[in-house]
Each structure stands twice: as C-alpha cells, then as structure tokens.
Amino acid sequence: MNEEKKSGQIFDLVTLRRLYAFIRPYQRQFYLLVFVILLGACLSPLTPLLIRYTIDNEVVAGDYAGLTRMLLIMVAVLVLSAIVQFSSTYMSGWLGQHIIRDIRIQLYRKILSLRLKFFDNTPIGRLVTRTISDIETLADVFSEGMAAVAGDILQLVLIIGVMFWTDWRLATISLSMVPLMLFSTYVFKEKIKDSFNEVRAAVSNLNSFVQEHITGMSIVQIFSSEKIEAEKFRAINNEHRKANIRSIWYYSIYFPVADILSAAGTGLVVWYGAREILNEQVTFGTVTAFVMFINLFFRPIRMLADRFNTLQMGIVSTDRILTLLDSNDYTVNNGSYVPDHLRGNVTFDKVWFAYNDENYVLRDISFTVNEGDTVAFVGATGAGKSSIINLLSRFYDINQGHITVDGVDLHEYELGSLRRNIGVVLQDVFLFSDTIENNITLGDKSISREKMIEAAKLVGVHDFIERLPGGYDYNVMERGATLSVGQRQLISFVRAMVQDPKIIVLDEATSSVDTETEELIQEAIGKLMKGRTAIVIAHRLSTIQKAHNIIVVDKGRIMEQGTHEELLQHEGFYANLYRMQYKEMA
Known part of the structure; x- marks a missing residue:
C-alpha cells in the first residue's frame, strides 16, 4: 500500500512503545502534564454541582451571605480551572516542541548517514515531508492527542457517574441522545x-512537484514549457483543493449534527425536569445542573473524534519516521584505522560493482596508483569512470574484489578520516545558500581564514573573491546562482584543497569552464598535485597528456592503459578517441 495513504491503528502498542522512548527524557514533565489534565477533568463536573447546591439551598432560602460565599467558591473553582487549562495547553505545547526537536535532529542525522544509493531511489520531496510535515503531525499527538484523550475520557466517566449519583432518571434521559451521537462521531471519524x-497524499505530491520543477526551472524555460507545467500544477493543486474541501464538508455536517443532538438532549431534560419540578419530584437546581452536565458531556465527545484522528495521523507519521530511522541503507563505518600520515597509494584489485542487483557497471577492474602519481580515466559516457571514484570514497560499496589505500582495505578506515584525505572536485558544482567562506570550509572551525585565503591564492581565485561585495562573506545564494559556472568551479576547487587532502579526485573538473579559467585551474593543479596522488576524469585529452598512467574504460572494463605516447603507439581505443577529438577541434 502507498505509505502516503495508509492509516494507523490508535492502539498500535509497538509504535506507542517506540514513541514513548522519545518521551523518556521528559518523563517528569509528561507525568506532570497527565496530572494537570486529569485534574482539569476532575474539576469539570464541580461547577454544575456547586450551582445546584447554591440554587437549592442558598437561593431558595434567601441566604445572601451563603450565596456570596458560594459565588466566591465558584469564582475560585473557575480561576483554578483557568490555571489548569493554561498549564495543560502550555505544557503540552512545550513537551511537543521539545520532543519533535529531538526527533528532527535524530532524523536529520540519520539522513546524513545514509549512503548515496538511498537518495538515488528516494524522492527528495518524501524526505522533506518526513523531516517537516510528518514531525509537525507528531507534535499534535502531544499537544492534542494522548494526554488530552485520557482527560476527555476521564471527564466523560466522571460526568456520567455524577449524573447517575444525582438523579438516575434525569441521567437516563440526558444520555438518550448518546447512541446517535456516538454513531455520528464514528461515521465522522472514518470519513x-x-x-x-x-x-x-495531495500535499506530498504538491511538495514533490514544486521542489522538482523549481530546481529544474532552467530546463522548463529553455524548452518554453511554462504553460504545460502550469497546467500540470493546476491539476495537482485542484486535487489538493478537492481533498481539503471534502474534509471541510465533513466538519460542516458533523458539528451542526452534534449541536442538534446536544440541544435535543437539553430539551428533553428541560421538558422532563419541568414536569418533575411541578410534581415536586426534583429541584430546580438539579435540572439546571443537568443542563450544564449535558453541555459538559457532549463537548468532549465532539473533541474525541478530532483527537482520535490526530492520534491516527500521528501513529502513521510515527511509523514513517521510524521506518526511516530504522533504515540500514547506510555506509557501515566499522573501521577504526586513522593513519597519522596517508601516503596515497591506491589499489583496485578485481573490483566488481553494480548499483542494482547483478547489472554490473564495473567488471574486474584492477589498477594501482603509486604515491604522488597521476592516473587519468577516459572513456565514453556511462563507461564507469565516475563509479570508480565513488567507490574510492566509499559512497558505494563494492560487490566483489578489494580496494586498498596504503595497503589497508577501505573498510578498515574510519570513514570520516578516509574522506577527509580525499579531495573531490565534481563537474556539477553544488554551492549552498551561504557565504563563500562557509561554502569553502563547510563550517569546519579548524580551518582558519588564513589557511582558506592561502588555498584561494594558490588556486588563483583570491583576487576575484576580494572584488565581490563583502569578499569571503559574500552570499552566493542558492546553488551559487549569483556566480558563473567557472567561478563556482574555482570555489569548489578551493573547497577541496583547503582540507589538504593526500588524494585529489577531479571528475570532469574543467569541462564546464572557459579556456582562460581552465588555464588557471591547470596552473593550480600543477602546484597542488605535487607530492599528492591524483585521479583525473576528463573528456579533454589535452588536460591529461602528462598523467603517469591513462586508463581507458569501456562498458565497465579496462580496455587499455599506459602513458599518452604508449597509447597512441598502441593504435587502440585511446588513439581513436584522440584522433576523433582533435578532428573535431580542427
């Protein structure tokens, strides 16, 4: 079943037990909240009883002193009830916000730990829904759900008990409308x-559509698809509108019906009570108290329908949140090896890898990169070049074979230590909506501004950054929209280099920049690769001719490898690719 449409069971003990685990750090506040809500439930039938006593004793007797005394007592009860109501509202909101803060932090940390394969198969909109909408729904469970339901049920039980204790005949007549009320409440709850x-489901679809199409707005406008996409959005938005109107329709029917039944119960009590008053079988104060009891009784019944739905939605949201928290689709970080100094010797030994099942994208890959050497990978799109560097950083785990760095298997390295020693510059540069400094350091306080500026000067981008308004404090906006492609590429290069990695990976790092910017990067590469191991993926063969080893990959296999001159003499894949590229440039 689509997880966006499934319904939860209120008394799902497994889920409730898991949910209670989030409450455990706030047990004292939770039990205090339960006590306050139960106290409020106990106070609710007190006012009608006081009014009954006042009318039947003080008013009838004309005892003004006693009447004043009773009025003061009722005012005190009302003030106490107001304090209890304020306390329960504030405490439930406080508890809910603290718990969802903890859950959201835990959930986001979980998302950060998941491997890239998970994100390949999971829509971003769904993850946004989990971390925002579902957790907000869970907050309602604490502010309007569990404790409030317990208070409402206790209030109903107390009122019924007091009503029968006061007058069983009036109680029976008062509750004659309850079966119809319960039936209408049940129908409303289901609808x-x-x-x-x-x-x-409509909100999830709307979020996913908007997020995806705003991200791809350039494609929409390039192909003049604005009207088509607007119509798609109109259709999705209409479904959202219809779904909301249906819920409004049910509310519009239920509450008037509930009021009619409550009024009918009140009318029956007044009719029967007036007759009994005339026959001197009951007192005026008793009938007045029962009119108040009916209002107190039917109000929590009306609220229970909403609260039960809140609990159901909360259980569903909790299930989805727990499913994500329980996901084991993350890179296992069982390694503990943290080298004092990484030399940068990389070896792939008979590596096989598939993103899905047995559809291998890398087949029997073996090569070695010695410390300080540069190896370049060339081949057609989809040949498996990027997969090789993804495996080196353990973004994905291999199916067969071994990958070692300095003779130590990747799985033995502490993951953070391994990745800190591998500087990666990708073709598709992602910059956050933040300052240039934070995009370079990624919030790492151990990287001083002096070190960052030194790396920027080495790359040759310092002067350009200083010319921007605010310099390194300039906000690049979302995805670096205020910078050119070449400028974003240069900043990503500084971001990799400021970590002082022992292994540098360049994935088409110069394919999206102009000739002048490429020359700048090539000059910086010459300085930065000195004493470091470099793995380069490039379409432009002119950028890799000085590599110590060039590996040609085709359909997941290594077809040939050697230096530029050796491969040209071999007259194989590389030579054909070289001639084709220079023929296009001629």
Missing part, C-alpha cells in the same frame, strides 16, 4: 480519516 489521508 475525516479518509479525507485526511487524501489531503496528506
């Missing part, structure tokens, strides 16, 4: 549950 599921 509103379905409509809430539809609303949630």
Whole structure:
C-alpha cells in the first residue's frame, strides 16, 4: 500500500512503545502534564454541582451571605480551572516542541548517514515531508492527542457517574441522545480519516512537484514549457483543493449534527425536569445542573473524534519516521584505522560493482596508483569512470574484489578520516545558500581564514573573491546562482584543497569552464598535485597528456592503459578517441 495513504491503528502498542522512548527524557514533565489534565477533568463536573447546591439551598432560602460565599467558591473553582487549562495547553505545547526537536535532529542525522544509493531511489520531496510535515503531525499527538484523550475520557466517566449519583432518571434521559451521537462521531471519524489521508497524499505530491520543477526551472524555460507545467500544477493543486474541501464538508455536517443532538438532549431534560419540578419530584437546581452536565458531556465527545484522528495521523507519521530511522541503507563505518600520515597509494584489485542487483557497471577492474602519481580515466559516457571514484570514497560499496589505500582495505578506515584525505572536485558544482567562506570550509572551525585565503591564492581565485561585495562573506545564494559556472568551479576547487587532502579526485573538473579559467585551474593543479596522488576524469585529452598512467574504460572494463605516447603507439581505443577529438577541434 502507498505509505502516503495508509492509516494507523490508535492502539498500535509497538509504535506507542517506540514513541514513548522519545518521551523518556521528559518523563517528569509528561507525568506532570497527565496530572494537570486529569485534574482539569476532575474539576469539570464541580461547577454544575456547586450551582445546584447554591440554587437549592442558598437561593431558595434567601441566604445572601451563603450565596456570596458560594459565588466566591465558584469564582475560585473557575480561576483554578483557568490555571489548569493554561498549564495543560502550555505544557503540552512545550513537551511537543521539545520532543519533535529531538526527533528532527535524530532524523536529520540519520539522513546524513545514509549512503548515496538511498537518495538515488528516494524522492527528495518524501524526505522533506518526513523531516517537516510528518514531525509537525507528531507534535499534535502531544499537544492534542494522548494526554488530552485520557482527560476527555476521564471527564466523560466522571460526568456520567455524577449524573447517575444525582438523579438516575434525569441521567437516563440526558444520555438518550448518546447512541446517535456516538454513531455520528464514528461515521465522522472514518470519513475525516479518509479525507485526511487524501489531503496528506495531495500535499506530498504538491511538495514533490514544486521542489522538482523549481530546481529544474532552467530546463522548463529553455524548452518554453511554462504553460504545460502550469497546467500540470493546476491539476495537482485542484486535487489538493478537492481533498481539503471534502474534509471541510465533513466538519460542516458533523458539528451542526452534534449541536442538534446536544440541544435535543437539553430539551428533553428541560421538558422532563419541568414536569418533575411541578410534581415536586426534583429541584430546580438539579435540572439546571443537568443542563450544564449535558453541555459538559457532549463537548468532549465532539473533541474525541478530532483527537482520535490526530492520534491516527500521528501513529502513521510515527511509523514513517521510524521506518526511516530504522533504515540500514547506510555506509557501515566499522573501521577504526586513522593513519597519522596517508601516503596515497591506491589499489583496485578485481573490483566488481553494480548499483542494482547483478547489472554490473564495473567488471574486474584492477589498477594501482603509486604515491604522488597521476592516473587519468577516459572513456565514453556511462563507461564507469565516475563509479570508480565513488567507490574510492566509499559512497558505494563494492560487490566483489578489494580496494586498498596504503595497503589497508577501505573498510578498515574510519570513514570520516578516509574522506577527509580525499579531495573531490565534481563537474556539477553544488554551492549552498551561504557565504563563500562557509561554502569553502563547510563550517569546519579548524580551518582558519588564513589557511582558506592561502588555498584561494594558490588556486588563483583570491583576487576575484576580494572584488565581490563583502569578499569571503559574500552570499552566493542558492546553488551559487549569483556566480558563473567557472567561478563556482574555482570555489569548489578551493573547497577541496583547503582540507589538504593526500588524494585529489577531479571528475570532469574543467569541462564546464572557459579556456582562460581552465588555464588557471591547470596552473593550480600543477602546484597542488605535487607530492599528492591524483585521479583525473576528463573528456579533454589535452588536460591529461602528462598523467603517469591513462586508463581507458569501456562498458565497465579496462580496455587499455599506459602513458599518452604508449597509447597512441598502441593504435587502440585511446588513439581513436584522440584522433576523433582533435578532428573535431580542427
């Protein structure tokens, strides 16, 4: 079943037990909240009883002193009830916000730990829904759900008990409308549950569509698809509107019906009570108290329908959050090896790798890169070049074979230590909506501004950054939209180099820049690769002719390898690729 549409069971003990684990750090506040809510439930039938006593004793007797005394007592009860209501509202909101803060932090840390394969198969909109909408729904469970339901149920039980204790005949007549009320509440609960599921599914679709199309807005405008996409959005938005209107329709029917039934119960009590008053079988104060009891009784019944749906939605959201938290689709970081000094010897030994099942994208890959050497990979798109560098950083784990760095298997390295020693510059540069400094250091306080400026000067980008408004404090906006492709590429180069990695990986790092910027990068590469191991992927063969080893990859296999001159003499894949590229440039 689509997880956006499934419904939860309120008394799912496994989920509730897991949910209680998040409450455990705030047990004292939670039990205090439960006590306050139960105290409020106990206070609710007190006011009608006081009014009954006042009318039947003080008013009838004309005892103004006693009447004043009772009024003061009722004012005190009302003030106490107001304090209890304020306390329960504030404490439930406080508890809910603290718990969802903890859950959101835990969930986001989990997302950060998941491997790239998970993100390949999971829509971003769904993850956004988990970390925002689902957790907000969970907050309602604490502010309007569990403790409030317990208070409402206790209030109903107390009121029924007090009513029968006061007058069983009036109690029976008062509750004559309850079966109809319970039936209408049950129907409403089921209908509103379905409509809430539809609303949630519509919101998820809306979020996914908007996120995806805003991200790809350049493609939409390049191909003049604005009208087509607007129509798609109109259709999705209409589904969202219809789903919300259906829920509004059910509310519009239920609450008037509930009020009619409550009024009918009140009318029956007044009719029967007036007759009994005339027959001197009951007192005026008793009938007045029962009119108040009916209002107190039907109000929590109306609220229970909403609260049960809140709990159901909360259980569903909790299930989805727990499913994500329980995901084991992450890179296992069992290694503990943290070298004092990484030399940078890299070896792939008979490596096989598939993103899905047995569809191997790398087949029997073996090569060695010695410390300080440069190896270059060339080949057609989809040949497997980028997969090789993804495996080196353990973004994905291999199916067969071994990968070692300095003779130590990758799985024995502490993951953070391994990745800190591998500087990666990708073709598709991602910059966060933040300052240039934070995009370079990524918030690492151990990287001083002096070290960052030194790396920027080495790359040759310092003067350009200083000319920007604010210099290194300039905000590049989302995805670096205020910078050119070449400028973003240069900043990403500084970001990799400021970590002082022992292994440098360049994945088409110069394919998106102009000739002048490429020359700048090539000059910086010459300085930065000295004493470091470099792995380069490039379409432009002119950028890799000085590599110590060039490996030609085709359909996941190594076809040939050697220096530039050796491969040209071999008259194989590389020579053909070289002639084709220079023929295009001629």
